[in-house]
Amino acid sequence: MRGTPFVFQGEEIGMTNAGFTPITDYRDIGLIAMHRETLA
Numbered sequence: 001m002r003g004t005p006f007v008f009q010g011e012e013i014g015m016t017n018a019g020f021t022p023i024t025d026y027r028d029i030g031l032i033a034m035h036r037e038t039l040a
Contacts, residue, residue: 020026023035 018026023032026032
């Protein structure tokens with residue numbers, strides 16, 4: 001079979017969105033930085 005396998009944000013394994021509400025529950029450096037930029 002031809003083609004390139006790829007992973008797209010966990011959809012292929014049925015992952016759901018995180019259920020965290022406060023930003024302090026996240027451990028993603030990029031997300032926290034983006035959150036700080038949008039508040040500034």
